[in-house]
Amino acid sequence: MSTHTLSVLVENKPGVLAHVAALFSRRAFNITSLSVGPTSDERVSRMTIVVDGASTPVDQVHKQLEKLIRVLKVVELDEDAAIERELALIKVVAAPELRAELLDVAASFRANVVDMGPETVVLEAVCSPGRLDSLLEQLDRHGTCELVRTGMIAISRGAGTITDEEPEALAVSA
């Protein structure tokens, strides 16, 4: 699957997520994940949208997103020049005889144990989606009871930032 990552700055106003969701539905765009949260500017939220390029024309997603009035900026992140992370909370069966091995696997992925019970442990893993998939594969033999993933967030490497290029904002008055 060829995924593309779009970082989208949007106005922090009611209805924005509905407009973005309506656009994806209306245009039959397939998205792999969408995460949204505040930025250092309280008027602005940031979405990270992962699009499946095989089934969806990424260029159209980009352009149609830019047409939404509340969307401030859309940047496609280059996979090689971006840091991509996803947080997962994973509840895994921890049988006594396999518990040490399970903790070794967790350690090798730098996953933290955030809850430990007699039958299960909850791991907290922060890594790239691909590495997270590998971790989940390793955990399969122990038995994953429950999984929560945040969807990916991403940021470009180096000094450049998403706000470097000012959007062509339009100064108008009635």
Added chain:
Amino acid sequence: MEVTGAQALVRSLECQGVDVIFGLPGGAILPAYDPLRSSSLRHVLVRHEQGAGHAAEGYAWATGRVGVCMATSGPGATNLVTALADAYMDSVPMVAITGQVPTAMIGTDAFQESDITGITAPITKHNELVTDVERIPAAIAEAFHIASSGRPGPVLVDLPKDILQATSTWSWPPVLDLPGYRIPGPPDAERIAAAARLLHQARRPVLYVGGGVIKSDSHEALRELAETVQAPVTTTLMARGAFPDSHPLALGMPGMHGMYAAVAALQDADLIVALGSRFDDRVTGKLAAFAPKAKVIHADIDPAEIGKNRTPDVAIVGDLRTVMGELARAARALVDSDGPTDTADWVATTAGWKRSFPLRYTQDSDGPLKPQHVVERLSAMTGGDAIIVAGVGQHQMHAAQHYSFTKPRSWINSGGAGTMGFAVPAAMGAQVGRPDELVVAIDGDGCFQMTAQELATCAIEGIPIKVLIFNNGFLGMVRQWQELFYDERYSEVHLGTTIPDYVKLAEAYGCAGLRCEQAGDVDAVLEKALSISDVPTVVDFRTHDAEGVFPMVPVGRANDDIVLGPEFTAAEQQAAARKEVIAS
């Protein structure tokens, strides 16, 4: 000065230069209707909110200004949905104002509550639920700015009842806060130059003109460009009137029911210049087989249209009036410096196609009345000096094909959405916007019955539209598809010609009602209809029920498979398939 939200709304609309609102009141929007009484704004009280929406569209099509409609919450607002979807598809500038239940009740399934901003998010250019009375002037000003600038479209402003009743300090003009709204700047000069070079080199160019040329009022630059480079011009369903049909370079409408010459010219072109058009499936036919030899220049104000369906060789994003002006100037400079373009053979070929494979139908003097004949007589009698409004279906195609358009904004129809019932209310809106023009709705009997109640509005408000019903007793276009693609197995398409009695219906609505059943009577009946100016007029033309629309590119097929229709011989059809010119 302290004003209520309702007063702020009405004042904002006045300050925005609105002269008319099409609407229908109800509970949640009630506060807005009180200050309306003492306002200079004209309110046209429709009989159904869908009529208000289409009337606002018709007004916008005819005038180029933003059309305004208003409705209450819940069903009032949802009745606007079809018109909003229609306006969105056809890029019609429109502002819809809806009442909403009080903010404290939103989300509680209150009486007449509907999530109209949620419902209309995919079919509006923008919408907003206003939750602060202070924001009303800015919300209205932003709505008009967004609706009318860039690629135009509908904007909905949802106003909860308590916000309309709250008070705030009036101030105008508001500051628009639209940091994410971008309108393309001037077109890229290098791309204009590259496009002009391609045009100058082309041997078989075609200008593929869409609705953007009308919306940007760039028809004069279009004519200048076409004549400078001697390129034939096709005007899509959305662009009829952008280029005079009588012009020697005019090929007419392309597409599924386009003129053979327009369809064939696009197929054989070595260069297509798409101007405010969007490679719609009804124009391209099977996309992979569309214009296989053509390079493409695509100019549009909406960057998302570039490359959506066909990848262009030169893309120009910008306001078409500027683009067309600069393109015409650059082309003129090339012609002046390097000599005229070499398109004479091509122009002769396309003109030969026009002669060889014209629109053809047979009107026997004592045979059934043909819809094409009525359109042609109307065209001759008005000389193109009328605003023609159509619904959707066979009558729409016959009108678009057979009426000879001479100027922009003289053709109004539902193009992208294909909304049956569009014509009567849209004609009403067009007539309100241009009261001195002759406004003629050409409608089908199926379409007419969907929105005929607005005849009451027209009669009472003194809006003297003419409605020509092509009454063939069928959902004619569906019938045609069942005839051609379902082996004449007609399923649920027969409406009957006598119920309702359209003459009596017209009279019941306070309109003049006329009937015409024979070709020989068409001129007299049309003359009479066109002469009535004190009341709206409805004419029941009893047209042939088996008449099809041709030419036709069967859906999903390549444009090269165009079918000329039953009026042409097998030999002629074969000649057309070989793109020959038949000597006259």
